[in-house]
Amino acid sequence: MSSKAMSAEDVKGKLLQGAFQHKGSAVSQLSDPIADTPMVVTLDQLRPYDHNPRLNRNPIYDQLKESIRSRGLDAPPAITRRPGETNYLIRNGGNTRLAILNELWAETRDEQYWKIHCLYRPWAARGEIIALTGHLAENDMHGALTFVERALGIDRAREFYEQEGGKPLSQRDLSRRLAEDGYPVSQPHISKMQDTVQFLLPAIPKLLYAGLGKPQIERLTALRRSAEKTWRQHAGEAAAHIDFDGLFQDVLASFDDAPDFTVERFQDELIHQMQQPLGKDYNWLKLDMLEARGAAPEPVAGTPVTDKPRRSAAQPTSTKDPTTTPEPLIPPLDSGPDDSPHPLSQPAEVASEQRPEQDSRALIDAHVISPIVGLTPRIQAMKQQLAKASGEPLPDFAESCLQAIPVQVGGLHPVSDLWYIERQIDTPDELRLQICGLVHDIAQTAQLQVEVYPATTGTGYALGDPDDVKGRSVLVGLLHALGGQPGAEIPVGAIAALLIGAAPQGTQVLPARLDDETLVKLFRVIRLARRLADLEAES
Structure with a gap:
């Protein structure tokens, strides 16, 4: 069956009909490209990255502006766009160039500053972190960030990582994650940056x-x-x-x-x-x-170093004259020897002349149980000179080793001499503080599950109730007794086993042994407690 041919009038009627009508909803914004795509955008479509680590004016801002004015924009910034947002933003460095283009457009109304040929890069799944680390790296390469700007940027990166992982991030893990994302920073550097943000920035912005x-x-x-x-x-x-x-x-x-x-x-x-x-x-x-x-x-290069003189607590700070040069705290370390010999140094010097250097070093090392961290030769010399100035010569560990049998034990409350008591701690209050600190060290070293509390009476400390069987050991009982607290009687054999590490012959007491560090601090507690008792009796 053949179809009926259209007449001229039918064709004319079809042509005169209106255009096809689109019945769907209008599209307000085209979807973003899914691959890197060159495009032309205008300044009103662009905005700077809102987490840009640079807070100060770029130190090479004026040079960049003159370069763009004379040559045009040689290196257009890469752009991206967060899902659902209207404006594009700078992806990884280029906020300074965007600010310069806005200035030049306002000054000249030249179209070359209004329309920019850019490379669009899709927003990544980890877009916030990628953008922030990209800006940190780019800013470091093109105009150095200040220390606090970098610190704030890394602190913001830590927040993004924690949001991504849903848990707090250690400094070591933060360093590793930053390196994986192309911005390596060491853990010690991160520690200094976090201290800067937490403790320095609120005070000296x-x-x-x-x-x-x-x-x-x-x-x-x-x-x-x-x-x-x-x-x-x-x-x-x-x-x-x-x-x-x-x-x-x-x-x-x-x-x-x-x-x-x-x-x-x-x-x-x-x-x-x-x-x-x-x-x-x-x-x-x-x-x-x-x-x-x-x-x-x-001293920092270019910074004058001025050691301040001794000052009383009652002296007001407003009377300080910053232009005056204060007296040095102690005599310089290269000053000549005093005419009067050190009362403890002469025998050591004579002994050191008669003993080979290697033997002297071996003797010193043999009496170091655990080194005192930070007690460098310079610090020791400063203490000696300050003691001489105040008329109180201190025994020197290295010198005394050649004529006596001192010990050295480090930790939070170190011991370098069992018997000597420095003048600055030779008061009841100071002795109690020293004893309490040593007992706290003993409890930690021996892993005793018992709390140590400072006290203003007695020996200077009190023990809480032990948390486990180990906490009810002979050592805890001995510390209770030294602190003047009532407790169960301790068998003499148990104390002997605690100190020498073996039960006395003919007894059934199980041997116990203190390590050398704990034993030295226990002896020091006894020495300070005896001195405290003497001072209390004299008052």
Whole structure:
């Protein structure tokens, strides 16, 4: 069956009909490309990356602007777009170029600055982390970030990683993840950055954003750690209500507007503010902080180093004249020998002349049970010179080894001489603090599940109830007795077994043995407790 041919009128009617109507909803935005795609975008479609680590003006901003004005944009930035957002954003570096293009467009209205040929790269599954690490790397290559900008960027990266993994991230894991994403940073460097963000930035934002250098920041963070350790070591009930972090930041904040900030001046003021609540001498606090840091601070190139003189706690800080040159804390280490010989040094010098150097070194090493961390020859020389200046010569471990039998035990409360008691701790309150610290070390070293509490009476400490059978050992009973607490009687044989590591002949007491470090600290506790009893009897 053949179809009927259309007449001329039918064809004319079809042609005169209206256009086809699209009955679906209008598309407001085309989908983004799924592969890297060149495209032309205008300035109103672009915005800078909202987590850009650079907060200050790029130091080469003016040079870049003149280059773009004369040559055009040689290296257009890569762009991307978060799913569902309208504007494109800079993907991995180029926020400075975008700001310059906006300035040049406002100045010239030249179309070459308005329309930009860019490479669009799709938003990745881990887009936030990829974008942030890309900006960190790009900014480091084209105009260095300040230390605090890099620290804040890495802190933001840590937040993204924790959101991605759903759990907190250690510094070591953060270092590994950053390296995997193309921005390697060592764990110690991350530690300094986190200390900067947590402890320094709230106090000195102006100094940090103005570009305070890495050497000074590292010295500030090291100073904070050593000062905190010294504070915890000496803080008693009188200073228990003072928050050290708050004290540190309050003192540091007073230097935020200082035009000639130096770490030495801040250290001087910090020690001064620590003096009164701790009840300690300025010089001894400074030495304690140097020992806690492990070495004397090295001067930063271009920074004048000024050791502050001893100052009383009552002296107001407003009277300080920053232009004056203070007296040095101690005589220089290369000064000539004193005419009067050290009372403990002469026999050692004679003995060292008669003993080969290797034998002397072997004898010293044989009496080091565990080394005291931070007691460098320089620190020891400083302590000796300070003691000479105050009329109290200290026994020197290396020299005394050649004529006596000293020991050396490290830890939080180290021991370098069992018998000698320094003048600075020869008071009932200080002796109690020392004894309590040593007992705490003993409990930790022997892994006793018992709490040690400071006390202002008696021997200076009290023990809580032990948590397990091991906590009810002979050692705990002995510590109870030394602390003056009532407890079960301890068999003499058990004490002997504890001290010598073998049961006395003819007894059935099971042998127990203290390690050398714990034994030395136990002897030191007994020595200090005897001196405390003498002072209490004299008063």
